[in-house]
Amino acid sequence: xxxxxxxxxxxxxxxxxxxxxxxxxxxxxxxxxxxxxxxxxxxxxxxxxxxxxxxxxxxxxxxxxxxxxxxxxxxxxxxxxxxxxxxxxxxxxxxxxxxxxxxxxxxxxxxxxxxxxxxxxxxxxxxxxxxxxxxxxxxxxxxxxxxxxxxxxxxxxxxxxxxxxxxxxxxxxxxxxxxxxxxxxxxxxxxxxxxxxxxxxxxxxx
Numbered sequence: 001x002x003x004x005x006x007x008x009x010x011x012x013x014x015x016x017x018x019x020x021x022x023x024x025x026x027x028x029x030x031x032x033x034x035x036x037x038x039x040x041x042x043x044x045x046x047x048x049x050x051x052x053x054x055x056x057x058x059x060x061x062x063x064x065x066x067x068x069x070x071x072x073x074x075x076x077x078x079x080x081x082x083x084x085x086x087x088x089x090x091x092x093x094x095x096x097x098x099x100x101x102x103x104x105x106x107x108x109x110x111x112x113x114x115x116x117x118x119x120x121x122x123x124x125x126x127x128x129x130x131x132x133x134x135x136x137x138x139x140x141x142x143x144x145x146x147x148x149x150x151x152x153x154x155x156x157x158x159x160x161x162x163x164x165x166x167x168x169x170x171x172x173x174x175x176x177x178x179x180x181x182x183x184x185x186x187x188x189x190x191x192x193x194x195x196x197x198x199x200x201x202x203x204x205x206x
Contacts, residue, residue, distance in 0.1 A: 052194040056085040073140040076191030079169040082159040090196035095162035117180040124181035143191030157192040
């Protein structure tokens with residue numbers, strides 16, 4: 001390999017390593033149903049890196065009503081159901097938790113409070129499946145109030161714990177074809193995926 005070409009690839013490798021630092025990882029056993037999840041530490045928080053599968057009762061469902069889909073891509077939750085769905089020791093991440101994750105990955109602080117797509121830091125790209133950080137946002141789509149499923153395999157929707165008003169809650173959305181991550185307001189009775197978070201205050205995440 002020619003010296004200049006070698007230098008180019010070396011610099012790209014170093015630059016990529018700075019953008020995508022190695023993360024500590026572990027596993028979480030949800031004792032309520034026996035499901036096991038990969039968890040990864042981003043800065044001072046542990047995040048579940050698979051969609052939650054726990055049946056929270058009313059307000060949680062499977063794609064096309066098929067439990068197999070729940071095992072593959074997690075359950076869908078209304079905003080109210082999402083509030084009670086996370087296992088003990090973890091919580092539904094609020095809007096501020098998501099912002100902390102986004103800053104850590106490289107989002108410009110000036111974009112944090114914007115609605116819809118925010119491109120800086122290509123945060124959505126890094127959080128998707130095969131994005132390099134292990135978060136692996138799965139494109140499980142969304143369920144509307146009359147149980148029609150939409151955007152399956154093209155969009156990933158995640159509830160936050162933060163309420164916008166009596167009817168709507170804040171959410172995060174990623175698309176296969178976009179490098180950014182949307183910050184959206186979605187009606188609470190829609191079904192979205194859930195990732196749980198825990199502050200890294202102990203040596204072990206579970």
